[in-house]
Amino acid sequence: MIDILLTPIALVIILVMMHSWFGIGILKRGIIFTDLAIAQFAALGSAISLGYFHEEYFYILTLSFALLSAFLIAIASQREIKLEAFIGLLYVLGASGILMVLSHSAEGMEHFKSLLASDILFTAPIDVLKSGVIYALIALAIWKILPKTNGFVRELLFFSLLALTVTSSVQLAGVLVVFVLLIAPAFVALSLELKKPLLFSFYFGWFFSTVAIIVSYYFDLPTGYTIVFLGALLSSSIVLFSSKKNLEQN
Structure with a gap:
């Protein structure tokens, strides 16, 4: 049992560390659904590879569509528009595009479910290693390059790294899963106004992700959706019951 759980737990440890930092940046910018829109565009690229190219050019198409959405959001962030509404439109554009593309596939809905939340319980160790290397390079860019930029260049680099x-x-x-790991830990940490929100985000994200993996294993539940459910349930409950009552009357 331990051997089976080690790989997915190692994966969520890496995912939480990387995504918590971006989650705090997104929440401070007040554009909560940015990551969801970018993830949906990335999934659209994946769907096009699955639906039209028999999984060829998978990474290239996925990355290209993710970068396209990041570029559009970076431009929009410098314009006087309702940014959250614009990002919402990008999200539904990506979601509807996925369904249109996969409607031509006999296994379209299975692909769609996988794109929403994969069963990470069976993730190969080599995939975790590859992702760890990629995230390490991204973290290096965040540490060394991002602080030296400003204005549009800084926003473009931030969203491109995302x-x-x-x-x-x-x-x-x-x-x-990407959305809940980005938003849930950061949302709780910032709502509680902690002195070290990033560190708390790590601990909280690791906690509910690990518990979800163990629960999904013992009760034969889809691991990805279990992580999403538990993360959303715990974070929304903590924020709701720890927040102060709004005394302003309309």
Whole structure:
């Protein structure tokens, strides 16, 4: 049992560390669904590879569509528009595109379910290693290059690095898992106004992800959806019951 669980637990440890940092940045920017829109575009690229090219050009198409959405969001962030509405439109554009593409496939709905939340319980160790290397390079760029930029260049680099992260994450975990790992830990940490929100995000993300993996194994549940459910349930409950009552009357 331990051997089976080690690989997915190692994967979520890496995913939580990488995504928590981006989650805090996204929440501070006030554009919560950015990661979901980018993940959906990445999934659209994956769907095109599955639906039209028999899984050829999988990584290239996935990354290209993720970077395209990141570029559009970076431009929009510098314009006087309702940014959240624009990002919402990108999300539904990607989601509807996936369904249109996979409608031509006999196994379209199975592909769609996999793109939303993969069963990471059976992730190959080599995939975890590859992702670890990619995330390490992204972390290096965040540490060394991002602080030296500003304005549009900084936003473009931030969203591009997020797109690179999401491209690998969607392939391994799925769109919904990516979203909950990005938002749930950071949302709780910032809502509690902690002195070290990033460190708490790591611990909280590791906790609910590991518990979800163990629960999914023992009760034969889909691992990805179990992570999403538990992460969303715990984070929403903590934030709701720890928040102060709004005394303002309309």
